[in-house]
Amino acid sequence: MAAKKGGGKEARRAELGAAVQRALLVRGLEGLRLRDIAEEAGVTPAAVLYYGDLDALVHETYQLAIERYSQEREQAADRFTDARDKLRSCIGNGVASGPDDALTRLLYEYWPRCLRDARAAALDSALTERQIAVYSSVLVLGQAQGHFVIQDPPRLLAANFVAMEDGYQMEVLAGRRTRAEVITALYAYARAVTGHDLAGQH
Amino acid sequence: MAAKKGGGKEARRAELGAAVQRALLVRGLEGLRLRDIAEEAGVTPAAVLYYGDLDALVHETYQLAIERYSQEREQAADRFTDARDKLRSCIGNGVASGPDDALTRLLYEYWPRCLRDARAAALDSALTERQIAVYSSVLVLGQAQGHFVIQDPPRLLAANFVAMEDGYQMEVLAGRRTRAEVITALYAYARAVTGHDLAGQH
Amino acid sequence: MAAKKGGGKEARRAELGAAVQRALLVRGLEGLRLRDIAEEAGVTPAAVLYYGDLDALVHETYQLAIERYSQEREQAADRFTDARDKLRSCIGNGVASGPDDALTRLLYEYWPRCLRDARAAALDSALTERQIAVYSSVLVLGQAQGHFVIQDPPRLLAANFVAMEDGYQMEVLAGRRTRAEVITALYAYARAVTGHDLAGQH
Amino acid sequence: MAAKKGGGKEARRAELGAAVQRALLVRGLEGLRLRDIAEEAGVTPAAVLYYGDLDALVHETYQLAIERYSQEREQAADRFTDARDKLRSCIGNGVASGPDDALTRLLYEYWPRCLRDARAAALDSALTERQIAVYSSVLVLGQAQGHFVIQDPPRLLAANFVAMEDGYQMEVLAGRRTRAEVITALYAYARAVTGHDLAGQH
DNA sequence: GATGAATGAGTCTTCATTCAT
DNA sequence: GATGAATGAAGACTCATTCAT
Numbered sequence: 001m002a003a004k005k006g007g008g009k010e011a012r013r014a015e016l017g018a019a020v021q022r023a024l025l026v027r028g029l030e031g032l033r034l035r036d037i038a039e040e041a042g043v044t045p046a047a048v049l050y051y052g053d054l055d056a057l058v059h060e061t062y063q064l065a066i067e068r069y070s071q072e073r074e075q076a077a078d079r080f081t082d083a084r085d086k087l088r089s090c091i092g093n094g095v096a097s098g099p100d101d102a103l104t105r106l107l108y109e110y111w112p113r114c115l116r117d118a119r120a121a122a123l124d125s126a127l128t129e130r131q132i133a134v135y136s137s138v139l140v141l142g143q144a145q146g147h148f149v150i151q152d153p154p155r156l157l158a159a160n161f162v163a164m165e166d167g168y169q170m171e172v173l174a175g176r177r178t179r180a181e182v183i184t185a186l187y188a189y190a191r192a193v194t195g196h197d198l199a200g201q202h
Numbered sequence: 203m204a205a206k207k208g209g210g211k212e213a214r215r216a217e218l219g220a221a222v223q224r225a226l227l228v229r230g231l232e233g234l235r236l237r238d239i240a241e242e243a244g245v246t247p248a249a250v251l252y253y254g255d256l257d258a259l260v261h262e263t264y265q266l267a268i269e270r271y272s273q274e275r276e277q278a279a280d281r282f283t284d285a286r287d288k289l290r291s292c293i294g295n296g297v298a299s300g301p302d303d304a305l306t307r308l309l310y311e312y313w314p315r316c317l318r319d320a321r322a323a324a325l326d327s328a329l330t331e332r333q334i335a336v337y338s339s340v341l342v343l344g345q346a347q348g349h350f351v352i353q354d355p356p357r358l359l360a361a362n363f364v365a366m367e368d369g370y371q372m373e374v375l376a377g378r379r380t381r382a383e384v385i386t387a388l389y390a391y392a393r394a395v396t397g398h399d400l401a402g403q404h
Numbered sequence: 405m406a407a408k409k410g411g412g413k414e415a416r417r418a419e420l421g422a423a424v425q426r427a428l429l430v431r432g433l434e435g436l437r438l439r440d441i442a443e444e445a446g447v448t449p450a451a452v453l454y455y456g457d458l459d460a461l462v463h464e465t466y467q468l469a470i471e472r473y474s475q476e477r478e479q480a481a482d483r484f485t486d487a488r489d490k491l492r493s494c495i496g497n498g499v500a501s502g503p504d505d506a507l508t509r510l511l512y513e514y515w516p517r518c519l520r521d522a523r524a525a526a527l528d529s530a531l532t533e534r535q536i537a538v539y540s541s542v543l544v545l546g547q548a549q550g551h552f553v554i555q556d557p558p559r560l561l562a563a564n565f566v567a568m569e570d571g572y573q574m575e576v577l578a579g580r581r582t583r584a585e586v587i588t589a590l591y592a593y594a595r596a597v598t599g600h601d602l603a604g605q606h
Numbered sequence: 607m608a609a610k611k612g613g614g615k616e617a618r619r620a621e622l623g624a625a626v627q628r629a630l631l632v633r634g635l636e637g638l639r640l641r642d643i644a645e646e647a648g649v650t651p652a653a654v655l656y657y658g659d660l661d662a663l664v665h666e667t668y669q670l671a672i673e674r675y676s677q678e679r680e681q682a683a684d685r686f687t688d689a690r691d692k693l694r695s696c697i698g699n700g701v702a703s704g705p706d707d708a709l710t711r712l713l714y715e716y717w718p719r720c721l722r723d724a725r726a727a728a729l730d731s732a733l734t735e736r737q738i739a740v741y742s743s744v745l746v747l748g749q750a751q752g753h754f755v756i757q758d759p760p761r762l763l764a765a766n767f768v769a770m771e772d773g774y775q776m777e778v779l780a781g782r783r784t785r786a787e788v789i790t791a792l793y794a795y796a797r798a799v800t801g802h803d804l805a806g807q808h
Numbered sequence: 809g810a811t812g813a814a815t816g817a818g819t820c821t822t823c824a825t826t827c828a829t
Numbered sequence: 830g831a832t833g834a835a836t837g838a839a840g841a842c843t844c845a846t847t848c849a850t
Binding site: 211214245246249252 | 834837
Binding site for chain 2: 028029030099105108109111112113114115116121124125128151152156157159160162163164165166167168170171173174175176184185188189191192193
């Protein structure tokens with residue numbers, strides 16, 4: 001049971017996953033070749049193939065990225081009990097740090113595949129749902145705590161948050177907006193729909 | 203004297219542009235082959251090349267799509283004088299009709315290229331700016347007309363509109379939301395930041 | 405009978421011949437395309453084809469170059485009566501002026517085709533023969549005039565002249581030797597086999 | 607343990623080089639296709655490419671041919687101590703055996719590329735220089751040994767030898783002269799400039 | 809498990825050539 | 830006579846994939 005050099009096939013697959021991620025960021029989905037992954041992983045293309053075909057590998061990477069993105073955000077919200085902190089943390093955690101934010105880029109590199117691949121679409125759908133769920137529960141909680149005054153169904157507002165975020169992410173990745181600008185914009189929206197100003201001290 | 207097939211190089215190029223569009227919708231940017239365009243246009247691959255290389259052709263198509271999308275929306279706003287009508291028209295015109303909305307899909311198919319191609323990024327940037335400009339001026343006008351009560355800088359609100367719209371478009375294209383739902387969501391946002399309910403009769 | 409614009413097909417063909425020549429110098433035999441000739445001639449490729457296929461066109465050009473090269477040299481020899489002058493003129497006329505000497509380059513661009521094309525080989529053979537004939541008769545004359553003292557059959561010496569010249573031409577075209585150096589070398593050979601120093605004043 | 611087919615990449619590359627040579631002789635530089643090499647080597651075109659692109663392969667072949675030609679000749683001269691033997695051996699070794707002399711043909715097939723490719727020109731230049739060096743040192747030695755009486759600088763005579771040889775090679779390759787004729791001619795030149803008759807017994 | 813050589817399918821691209829106008 | 834659009838054949842080249850070692 002003693003793991004030898006990282007622990008066999010499982011570990012190797014994980015290493016490969018990381019390689020796929022790096023390669024995907026460098027080359028994009030369009031133009032990603034087996035060789036890119038192989039070079040990133042320091043093995044031969046044939047060796048990469050040994051662990052599964054390109055599509056599966058990429059799909060897995062996407063899946064992982066979604067999982068990580070969602071979890072990180074969920075944890076970011078869980079870290080606090082006050083809904084205002086939760087919302088602040090939630091927003092701050094979701095917005096990409098800049099055009100090189102690996103996780104976010106991964107998500108958007110892959111996105112167009114959703115238009116043609118049902119499995120990819122399903123993953124993307126789940127991603128969105130999880131984001132909405134986070135925002136939604138924060139809003140409900142904030143209302144219960146008496147911090148937020150809300151006029152629309154929480155789920156609608158939450159969806160708006162996520163959509164706006166999504167739209168802005170693309171601009172951050174394209175280098176047209178900074179993370180700070182986007183956060184400001186999201187705070188403005190938050191104030192408009194909750195009546196609470198996140199930028200103020202509590 | 204009537205030209206047999208629309209007449210002249212210009213026309214042929216336009217036909218080809220349409221073929222590129224159709225092919226792009228069918229095959230996506232990734233996986234678009236010369237042959238796909240050729241088949242759509244009813245000619246041989248070599249004939250396609252006769253009018254420019256693949257990249258140029260696709261770029262042109264994107265450029266055209268952006269232009270058309272922007273113009274249609276600008277005209278949609280111009281059609282009215284009351285800012286409330288303008289805003290309603292503007293929102294209605296921007297949201298895709300469904301997963302098969304050709305123009306919108308084109309825009310999003312091409313988007314990932316912005317991450318690696320500066321020229322594409324420039325086009326996309328211009329697209330966003332034009333949308334923001336439309337929303338922005340509608341908001342300013344609405345304020346002047348006394349219909350809207352606005353708490354944030356118009357440009358910020360406009361950017362929010364555009365970002366939210368962008369995020370929702372992806373969901374419409376993915377088939378996860380209907381046009382109607384998105385419009386409802388945008389109306390909700392509009393009410394929150396302008397104080398005016400677009401869904402009510404004026 | 406009045407020639408219109410240069411005089412019809414014949415003239416057009418001649419113009420085309422000049423274009424082939426220029427194109428050949430720019431692109432080389434390997435890599436010469438119909439389009440190159442067309443551009444040089446200011447017409448479309450199809451128009452070039454109208455006057456004969458590529459091979460024929462090039463062959464003709466080669467033939468013409470050979471003819472011109474030979475004639476010029478023969479005339480150069482004919483211009484004098486004294487064999488010493490003839491020899492000097494002959495040598496001076498044959499050596500390329502430099503890497504850009506059009507006529508000479510043409511001859512050597514085309515040469516490799518002789519290895520595979522019998523018609524080309526025949527032309528090249530004739531070229532060599534004519535050069536040998538010129539040198540040969542000059543040598544014979546010089547002997548008769550008492551200027552040259554010759555130990556070998558004139559035809560052998562003449563062939564040597566031509567071979568040496570040929571070898572040196574390639575070096576001039578390659579830019580490795582100047583015309584002056586080559587002439588010096590040929591004069592040295594001339595002195596060695598005729599006993600007469602062409603570099604001295606008569 | 608004996609390797610099945612010569613063993614290792616080096617060997618395979620050498621086999622490929624030989625295939626390039628054969629293909630080059632059959633098809634010429636102009637008209638040499640990847641497929642020709644592949645067929646000569648008994649593999650697929652893609653396999654040829656695996657070892658480098660066409661240009662590199664051909665260039666290498668040329669380089670090798672030059673090296674072999676030069677070395678053989680240098681060794682031919684080294685085999686003797688008497689300058690008269692050296693000169694005889696040198697001449698005999700350089701002249702092609704006939705139109706099918708592979709090594710010589712290779713050299714002349716490739717030559718025209720020198721007009722446009724600086725790297726090729728450099729190789730060709732080196733080739734000429736090495737030939738001149740061989741002849742030059744033989745002449746100097748012969749003078750020192752008292753066998754040759756020389757009127758011109760050895761380097762000039764050597765260059766003349768090489769140029770004449772070059773010119774004659776083309777005629778041998780074109781099938782217009784036999785090796786024997788050319789040797790006779792070169793002997794005649796040798797006698798004229800050294801005073802020694804190579805055709806006589808020592 | 810992994811490699812390197814090799815393959816074969818598929819793509820772009822070039823180019824002479826054709827043909828209606 | 831000449832053009833421009835279009836073709837089709839042929840080429841290089843890329844790349845996932847295979848397979849013996």
